[in-house]
Amino acid sequence: MTDDCAFEAAAIIRERKPGFVPRLGLILGSGLGVLAEQLSDAVSVRFDELPGFPVSTVHGHAGELVLGTVCGLPVACLKGRAHFYEGYGMGVMTGPVRTLKLLGCETLLVTNAAGSLRREADAGSLVAVTDHINLLPGTPMVGPNDERFGPRFFSLSNAYDRELLGLLKASAQASGIQLHEGVYAACPGPNFETAAEIRMMSILGADLVGMSLVPEVIAARHCGLKVLAVSVVTNLAEGLGTADLSHEQTLKYAALGAKDLIALLRVFLADLAGRPANLAAH
Numbered sequence: 282m283t284d285d286c287a288f289e290a291a292a293i294i295r296e297r298k299p300g301f302v303p304r305l306g307l308i309l310g311s312g313l314g315v316l317a318e319q320l321s322d323a324v325s326v327r328f329d330e331l332p333g334f335p336v337s338t339v340h341g342h343a344g345e346l347v348l349g350t351v352c353g354l355p356v357a358c359l360k361g362r363a364h365f366y367e368g369y370g371m372g373v374m375t376g377p378v379r380t381l382k383l384l385g386c387e388t389l390l391v392t393n394a395a396g397s398l399r400r401e402a403d404a405g406s407l408v409a410v411t412d413h414i415n416l417l418p419g420t421p422m423v424g425p426n427d428e429r430f431g432p433r434f435f436s437l438s439n440a441y442d443r444e445l446l447g448l449l450k451a452s453a454q455a456s457g458i459q460l461h462e463g464v465y466a467a468c469p470g471p472n473f474e475t476a477a478e479i480r481m482m483s484i485l486g487a488d489l490v491g492m493s494l495v496p497e498v499i500a501a502r503h504c505g506l507k508v509l510a511v512s513v514v515t516n517l518a519e520g521l522g523t524a525d526l527s528h529e530q531t532l533k534y535a536a537l538g539a540k541d542l543i544a545l546l547r548v549f550l551a552d553l554a555g556r557p558a559n560l561a562a563h
């Protein structure tokens with residue numbers, strides 16, 4: 282995409298809700314869009330109205346941006362994301378992420394469905410992502426660099442913001458919700474992995490496997506957004522469980538985990554709303 286798209290998209294969004302400045306961008310993964318229904322004074326913009334926003338073809342990914350306030354915090358929700366496997370390439374989420382930055386967001390909170398490589402984090406569990414392993418064929422910042430958003434070379438240390446993670450863990454403890462932590466391995470999909478691939482990822486240090494997250498996190502770190510990511514486990518990864526993996530199963534268990542995730546995020550977002558904007562330096 283041309284990076285001017287993000288400026289055009291931000292201008293369209295500002296017109297729809299004048300004066301509204303979101304502090305946090307939320308990406309809602311498979312079956313997790315229900316969170317967007319909790320926003321007050323909500324205004325929606327369809328992705329197909331926004332330049333640079335890829336329209337997802339996957340059932341369970343609605344494809345709209347919802348602006349509103351939740352627990353006192355102004356947020357912009359991407360309800361439904363598009364994926365590498367849909368054919369959009371590694372820059373699939375760069376436009377939406379940059380648009381969130383231009384709208385004023387300081388933080389990107391990403392949710393997704395994932396398979397678990399750890400039996401103790403079975404279907405329905407929540408796992409905060411502490412780091413990732415990129416097994417996708419490339420990265421989103423390849424090509425000419427747009428200096429308006431970030432530098433040519435940039436670090437992925439602290440990609441998953443430790444300070445925000447600490448706040449999320451405190452929120453989990455306060456609300457009695459179990460929150461695991463783990464490393465996310467991003468695979469291209471759309472096929473689920475083989476059992477041998479999962480064994481390899483386990484040796485490499487992965488705790489979770491999924492088909493998203495990494496393109497948006499790299500785009501977010503490039504433009505200086507702080508990132509927090511929580512996966513809802515929808516299945517034990519191939520070879521570890523007995524269930525046949527399917528998208529239906531993903532949606533079913535994402536809905537189950539979404540209950541805990543919403544409860545956790547409500548406590549976390551209320552905490553964030555009470556803090557100054559520049560909570561942590563990036």
Ligand code: HPA
Nearest residue numbers: 394395396490491492518
């Ligand atoms: N593998 C990849 N992506 C996934 C899985 C999985 O097992 N479960 C949910 N998303």
